[in-house]
Amino acid sequence: MTSSNAFERMFGFARRDVTLGNWREQPFNGWAFQNVGEMVRSARISAREGNLEAAPVDLGDLLGETLDIGGQKETVAAFLDRSSTDALTVMKKGRFVGDWFSPSMKPDARHIIFSISKSLTAILAGSLEGEGKLDPNAPVTDYVPEVAGSVYANATVRHVLDMTVSLDFEEAYLDPESLFARYRRATMWNPGGGEESLREFLAALQQLDEPHGKAFRYRSPNSDLLGIIVERASGQRYANLMSDRLWKPLGAKRDAFVTVDKEGSARAAGGVSVAVRDLARVGEMMRQGGTAEGGRIVPQAWVEDTIHGGDAEAWQRGTMTNLFANGSYRNKWYQSANASEAYCGIGIHGQWLYVDPKAEVVIAKMSSQALPVDDPLDLDNVAFFEGLCARV
């Protein structure tokens, strides 16, 4: 009487095959990235209730169009497949003009956005800054005194926001013995978690032999610390703060979620899961200079500064010039400094929130790419977005 199993038919593996040890690897990430709450304890970020999302708009003929990606001709459909896309949403001039979902992702699925979580966390900081509740030039220890014995002792919130903390930490995504692995356990993302809290881990980090503020050093723990900073500055927990200051005024249609550690600290650097259209709405809010249907979310000056205020010299001292040769990074958003002047949030395994202000296009792309970091595919993604912006 045992029926065949809908899950196994859809994904090609059994649910029980997905573990805390493999959930970010293919093929398991094709399911797990949409169901992170089953892997890691999570807090809910409430949307305003009773908001019905409109039906998806078919990408239509666009799927068959040929783009120039990395010197090769490739159709939109072929690239979506090659880049392990789970969902894509395109907005033009504030309207949803196309949605695409893989057979295994439903429009209401909440997909993890990894480091685009950082860009959302920074929006909370911008909102608090706009009300005078957070001073980016203040020492981190004004908000989080318990990191006084760490690298953050002499860092400012500004250094944290712009990833110019001189932090002795490598993003060794694939090395199980690294400090990074200890970090993964503290966040409860890997087996063996729950001994050390994220906060305790952050308080133990140390400085390189170099001052803060000089080089762009992409280090995720900074952004988790920013999550704690905005909690302390506001007196609210991260999920509630996100709900009140971003998700509800944004007009997000579906609750979001964020993973938490043993103490309830949010994985502000990478643990947020959202519906794809709601992610696009964040980009549209930025494109609108900080406003959405519920009013102003961040000051226009903050958006301007985020888009154009990055330190080009710090970027050149960093390791991502391969992606954006003349780019910059400000308030956890990337400025491509390409001809488009597009800016974006980027997450591992192929998460993108791409805003092209000239084309008036916002693209949200959620993926389950095999590798956390894949430099050639990142460049292809940018070329894909540029091609798409020219055609919608």
Add this chain to the structure above:
Amino acid sequence: MTSSNAFERMFGFARRDVTLGNWREQPFNGWAFQNVGEMVRSARISAREGNLEAAPVDLGDLLGETLDIGGQKETVAAFLDRSSTDALTVMKKGRFVGDWFSPSMKPDARHIIFSISKSLTAILAGSLEGEGKLDPNAPVTDYVPEVAGSVYANATVRHVLDMTVSLDFEEAYLDPESLFARYRRATMWNPGGGEESLREFLAALQQLDEPHGKAFRYRSPNSDLLGIIVERASGQRYANLMSDRLWKPLGAKRDAFVTVDKEGSARAAGGVSVAVRDLARVGEMMRQGGTAEGGRIVPQAWVEDTIHGGDAEAWQRGTMTNLFANGSYRNKWYQSANASEAYCGIGIHGQWLYVDPKAEVVIAKMSSQALPVDDPLDLDNVAFFEGLCARV
């Protein structure tokens, strides 16, 4: 610059004080029971989208009314407080006539309902039975062959549904060294979980020296097994099955959640969290003979059997005659056999879904009582419901 903290002002403790070791104890359960996803990994049970819940209806003068509870006069307000109530919703003839929330619970909170989860799981079984996809008289091993070496080898689904499995297992809620503690770890509800899966634990359980079908023996693992049985019978995962067969047709307004183990098996015996009005809707559906706004959910005959088909002799051989002297238990619902002929689902720490068919009243009560099992308070709860039914 560190502001005072909204969480600590509300609950009187810090979020970080709540651990996997204490989340079900007072005062921590006053928060944790509404935020189980932060304690235990959970799957989402989708409601139909875009369904706005109406605003709560004030209990009004009812709060000040005096009821006769356990031989004492007590106001509704006083009893709600004494029984650590988080939320109460009362329906009369299908209409919401009163809602009450503690200061620390919002109307949209999803509160764990503990063993009322069993009653919901049985509804899924009833729905599948109605379509001929599940035979209650079939051996359990027809659906879950891997329990062939366990107590369930010669048990039927009927025994599982009615808690007449002769299972060698005590519900020792407070003993950390018991088989029950091993069970708690398998469900990921206690520290040290994740080694053994719920399914593996169930397959290891053994039989008492007594046949099945004779005595009502309340043993939660039976209901977790029922969760696996309905998955196998339907070919769907528990959360999806609950969404499709109950939550959406019921007209539930808010997503529910269920905790899962390392393999993704749902805690069908106790891990479901729902909004209080949605819980009341389940009772109303039963009162309506199995239908709700989305049509028929279970056959009317199944509801009749659930309400009136329990084995009174098996009940007398059980240990709950103190609560309902002439009661019975069928398909994971209790028949009080009091003058009211009220039937109910009951969960530890004070969760109740109480249906009085004569008064045409449904009451859902969510609580964070100090003790998991509190016999005198259970009797007081029943007296409270009887008093309330007479007054609304």
